[in-house]
Amino acid sequence: MQARPPVRAVIFDLDGTLVQTRVASWEIFEKVSRRFGLGVDRPEQYFGLFQGNVYASIRKLCRDEAHADEVKEAFLQLLRDEYTPPLVPGVGDVVRRLAADCTLAVMSSNATQVLRRVLESNALAFCFAHVFGGDVTPDKRTAMRAFLADGGSGFGRRCSADYDEAGRQVELDGASTVLVTDTAGDVRDALEVGIRVIGVAWGMHTVEELTAAGAEFVALWPQEIAPYLLGDAAARPPDGACVVPRELAEPTSDCGCGCGGAPAGTASADGGVAAAAAVRRNRRRMAGVRLPRPAPSGAATAGRPGATAEDELVAAIRRVCRRG
Structure with missing residues (x-):
């Protein structure tokens, strides 16, 4: 055949x-x-x-x-x-x-x-x-x-x-x-x-x-x-670009498209998409760019009480890079 x-x-x-x-x-x-x-x-x-x-x-x-x-x-x-x-x-x-x-x-x-x-x-x-x-x-x-x-x-x-x-x-x-x-x-x-x-x-x-x-x-x-x-x-797993799910949240599942999955019930027509698209574009330019060092022990970290928006963004970008 x-x-x-x-x-x-x-x-x-x-x-x-x-x-x-x-x-x-x-x-x-x-x-x-x-x-x-x-x-x-x-x-x-x-x-x-x-x-x-x-x-x-x-x-x-x-x-x-x-x-x-x-x-x-x-x-x-x-x-x-x-x-x-x-x-x-x-x-x-x-x-x-x-x-x-x-x-x-x-x-x-x-x-x-x-x-x-x-x-x-x-x-x-x-x-x-x-x-x-x-x-x-x-x-x-x-x-x-x-x-x-x-x-x-x-x-x-x-x-x-x-x-x-x-x-x-x-x-x-x-x-x-x-x-x-x-x-x-x-x-x-x-x-x-x-x-x-x-x-x-x-x-x-x-x-x-x-x-x-x-x-x-x-x-x-x-x-x-x-x-x-x-x-x-x-x-x-596909080689396509990976985007961060809405509100830079941890994905609930990996659907395989490279987006990393998205929390159930979330829509994509809001600020979450803008953030995802921005990270996706930046991945193409991130070769050689050093990310901020992890927070010192005892400091507020992403996903824990007291975490700042910057902590969440850095953690999300790290997750994206690891998947790539």
Whole structure:
């Protein structure tokens, strides 16, 4: 069997892939269907709309173009206002691990505002270098082609606010780019564009439907994704830059992306990210720089009563350097 080229970029679908969407999105669409008389009154009918482009499928239910535009806008507005689905358990660690080795993008039929809300609330926003929302790029084939055509797509993020400009830019093509999705329509769109596809079994469509559409592999659990894409490298600590978790706290777990893990429930869209990004940038320039000597015995030290902010910062930087 001919060896596949290494994976350089991974595009994640949002709904049904990163987040649990079957109930949450149906509850939104059911309101739209009743309001506009679309005749979709069962969840299974709604899930069937994703066999192709969902907006094209909805358009076929409408009287005319004006009606279709009104339905789409109402649907997107309800998603912006009310849609906050939970993350699929375990998928956050997968995203962080892949961010160390690949450029990540997220693509969705949902509104960009929803992508931001979901990713920020789960401390994943800065793991993704690119986002494609349905209110900006409703056709996913267009989004995938734009991603491949943009020469800057090879600059990734490593779970911090800045782009990895100090790293080596990678050249992206269809053979080194993989879409991860839960719908047969996305599978067919990606194959048409020339991108590899793996499916996930916990979303809209079944293993059989995803396989029949052309997915080269269907994951039953999130933990299968990184080993399938990275091979043995998935089990090794990555060489990527390491950032300090929010408030320079001790990490609760090491997710593998190089960020050192983050305390449960913390978001990344605040001052903690700024501190993390600053430390990450400074690591590139720290060769030969001597850190302050440890405090004398008996003095206040980081993590103990009486520790100063400077103590905490020095301790955090030392932890980062040891991991590097």
